[in-house]
Amino acid sequence: MEERRCFLVELEGLTSYADGLALQEAAFERVRRGTVDGILILLQHSPVFTIGKSGGRDNLLANQETLRQLGIDVYDTTRGGNITYHGPGQIVAYPIFSLKKWKMDLPWFVTSLEEVVIQTLREYGIRAGRKPKYRGVWVGDKKIAAMGIAVKRWITMHGFAFNINVNKEHFALINPCGITEFGIVSLEDLAGSVDFGEVMGIVKEKFAKVFEANFREVSRGWLESDDILAKTGVAEEAHSK
Template sequence: MAYGEALALQRDLAQRRIDRSLDHDLLLLVEHPPVVTLGRGSHAEHLVAPKEFLAAKGVELFEVERGGDVTCHGPGQLVGYPIYDLTQHRRDLHWFLRALEECLIAALRDFGVAGERRDGYTGVWTGGRKIASIGIHVKQWVTWHGFALNVMTDLSLFDLIVPCGIPDVAMTSIQKELGERSPRDLWGRALDAVVLAFCEVFRQQAQMVELEAVRSGA
């Protein structure tokens, strides 16, 4: 899904959640074409590649309202956008960020990859390498934006930026960590693992909904 399309959908769903025309939480799981996004905490020097270079390579660039610095998305990366009403959970942003990290750590555990937190940062690491990034926006306790889990991502995309504004950070993916042990159905298993982890951490039951039904408000 194109990033701009996903962004517009998130904003629409979040507003519907705020005004109660949407009466349940949603987790959008998508895959984007190459795109760089600049959060509220972005610094110009963390965008390594000139904007003209990005445009020439077909990499889109967006300035968005989420927290955090610069990040990028691309094929092979599982991006999740939880449209959650925290008044139905806990009115605590730090708790929500830690819960998102716990979901990703639990999903990685399904592959035998040991996910971990790093003091002072938001996201998930493994063996000192960053495997997932998190950045959210909240309005009236309703969240959007979310996380990006590197499943089988082309990690050279991160050469365009200073990922999350962390100098010399090494990025990795589930595929890279597993090497020859990567299952053929890695993408599908990653999807299932993330959904299961969200159900466990947030104590919810999953119901798969097609995109058109989400758009139409069903």
Template structure:
């Protein structure tokens, strides 16, 4: 059972290459669970539609998307439609869930707890809304969570992919072109909006990793090698 987890900072990356990287990583972790890892990154502007979503929750057509410079993908994670872009910390943990009872719901709650603890360090009181995933500040979502769990080759363990998207200081106007997560009566917010100041992404990554270590009780090691 793994006790350390490699953290790989991808910087800015388009969604397509990051998706392929995740698929490859899942196969590697299936073969050797000691290769567990977390990819941290910022995506170029993109709308992704999860398995529970639909095109009707994207409110602009292909021509408008092109004018906005925003791409669109249908993806195999849970959840509905969301936005990723610069200023948003995206994390893709590729982990075996054996250590946590192969409980996907518990895993999602733990990812939420990581963000809640991280935000508390900035004086932001994040919380949950019953029946909804993610982390909320009042009626506004600050962190979306959508995961996939793939069974390993022996059918004994789930390997996670996809993950979370924390709004640090993204362009919030891009959320106006979708119905985020298919929820019509809630809004979105960001750390910058709540704190009224810029936040360094490197600082956010370090703080998130520290909170992850606390909640998941693992040791994270930063990997500076090329991907």
């Protein structure tokens, strides 16, 4: 295994999208400086719809009042893809990696992210795979994990959202990823009740295996040190709250 300087930040509770984005930017700055090769952020978001560079506002089926009542934010983002949902009961992984230290190949990177989820599901006896037309991880015709990344200077941002026991009523307010012919599914629909922390632990193991790296766990305080957040700021703003 090639020696890479990699770190892991796992957040407890729910994290707002703005907070998660600020942490991504702090991680990006550390990787850009060359002091580390990769930082993996794992968290659960408060309810939010995010819209990618491919658009997707036309796939938002709820009006502003409904979103306000449900407490769901909407953000335009720099990641690829269409509209998707993040919320409680979902593992969101943000790998901020310098691909110069792995492979400067974006399809390989996204395929590797999918592989992390596929191998995690295999631990629960679930056979998952890919669809030629659509990125993400699928169990039959139902998507269990969505992918969406952004890359600058060969440093990645954003990542995947893996449904463990997600709120399907929230998902029903959009056409996820602009796809109308297929649905979504959670791990608990397939495997029964699971321990969220256990799944998170397996995801960590699979990241280490797939990306051939040892991730040293650190606190968000380490990530926010040196006033990095103050220097970078938040590039994306909420358009509804």
